[in-house]
Amino acid sequence: MSPFISQKFDPTPALQQHVKCFWTLEADESAQNSLPVFPDTNVELIITCGAPYVYSDSSGTLHQLPRVILSGLHNRPQYPHVLGDCRFVAVRLYPWAVRSLTDLPAYIDNLPYIPLSARWQDFARTLVWTFDQRGHQAAVDCLQQFVLDSRHDQPTAVPIQNAGAALDASGGQVDMPTLATRAHLSLRQFERQFKHWTGILPKAYARLIRHESARASLYRDPAQSMAAVALDHGYTDQAHFIHEFKTFTGYTPGEFASVLRSSPIAS
Numbered sequence: 199m200s201p202f203i204s205q206k207f208d209p210t211p212a213l214q215q216h217v218k219c220f221w222t223l224e225a226d227e228s229a230q231n232s233l234p235v236f237p238d239t240n241v242e243l244i245i246t247c248g249a250p251y252v253y254s255d256s257s258g259t260l261h262q263l264p265r266v267i268l269s270g271l272h273n274r275p276q277y278p279h280v281l282g283d284c285r286f287v288a289v290r291l292y293p294w295a296v297r298s299l300t301d302l303p304a305y306i307d308n309l310p311y312i313p314l315s316a317r318w319q320d321f322a323r324t325l326v327w328t329f330d331q332r333g334h335q336a337a338v339d340c341l342q343q344f345v346l347d348s349r350h351d352q353p354t355a356v357p358i359q360n361a362g363a364a365l366d367a368s369g370g371q372v373d374m375p376t377l378a379t380r381a382h383l384s385l386r387q388f389e390r391q392f393k394h395w396t397g398i399l400p401k402a403y404a405r406l407i408r409h410e411s412a413r414a415s416l417y418r419d420p421a422q423s424m425a426a427v428a429l430d431h432g433y434t435d436q437a438h439f440i441h442e443f444k445t446f447t448g449y450t451p452g453e454f455a456s457v458l459r460s461s462p463i464a465s
Contacts, residue, residue: 202226207338209289212346215359216295220342222334223286224248231279235269237446238410239366239403241291242269243300243314245322245341247329249282253311265322268300268312270397271406275448276310287329287337289345293396293403294358299348357381358395361388362403370407371432374400408432409446412439413454420455427451 203224209217218240227249244251244267251263254277263278271293296302301315313319321344329337361377377400378388392400412431415422428439443451 205334207335210342210346213342213349216292216298216349217345218290218292220287220289220338222288222329222338223284225284227280227282227284234448235276235278236413237272237274237406239271239293239406241271241293241296242288243267243291243296244269244286244288245325246280246285247287247326247337248285249280251278251280251284253278263311264313264319265326266314266318268296268302268314269310270296270312271403272310273402273406273446275446278311285329287325287334287341289341292359292362293398294355294362297395298350298352298355299345354391355395357383358392361392361400362396365400365404365407369411369432370404372404405442406446409442412443412451413447416451416455416458420458424451424455 203222205222207220207222209220246263246265246267251267252260253263254260269276291299300318302312325337325340325344328340358381361381364372364377364380374388375385378385381388381391383391389399392398392403396403398406408431412427412433415427415430424439425436428436431439433439433442440450443449443454447454449457
């Protein structure tokens with residue numbers, strides 16, 4: 199196997215409000231396990247077609263994950279790894295779309311990986327065969343059709359979808375009372391609804407947007423001024439930027455840029 203083969207596929211127009219992209223990954227064990235998963239604004243529905251996928255909890259105990267999992271929004275780097283060659287087929291979702299496509303428990307906050315229902319686990323067997331026998335594109339087509347068939351539109355999610363899109367477009371800079379007013383909700387109702395649909399509060403989502411954007415900026419130019427990055431991405435000062443960045447990655451921005459200059463880190 200080549201050390202790392204990754205492909206992205208655009209969703210059909212019928213899914214564009216729910217799905218950012220479909221993607222596939224093939225990687226050998228050492229390549230995949232060297233890469234942390236940093237917090238961002240994506241929810242990943244991942245189907246494992248290769249070796250077992252495991253993660254370590256805070257006590258260091260290893261847990262094997264089922265074939266189909268949902269990796270939700272989180273605020274710390276995650277270190278899952280595979281016990282052999284990695285082969286994934288996945289769909290990257292907008293956070294507020296997850297409940298329209300899957301059956302989830304009432305509360306999904308503080309769960310790094312969420313196992314999906316038996317229906318999804320049964321479908322995984324078909325997808326693994328398709329991936330093995332017919333390749334990446336056929337597997338993505340198969341997954342996309344299953345997602346289309348699973349979709350059940352949720353009109354009550356529309357105000358939260360609009361609020362999330364506004365936060366994305368503003369770089370996380372819209373204040374919460376304004377978003378609540380646009381959604382025709384009180385601030386408390388808005389926060390409760392946002393957390394129901396995404397698993398986190400809107401302020402936490404805005405923090406993820408700013409961090410993801412700042413981190414992407416460092417990928418593009420790790421030699422740039424950290425003060426400029428902080429200013430450009432809405433941080434009150436450099437101390438705020440450093441604190442937030444270390445919370446999300448375990449690195450200060452300067453440490454992260456230094457590592458980037460010497461070796462790649464997963465985005």
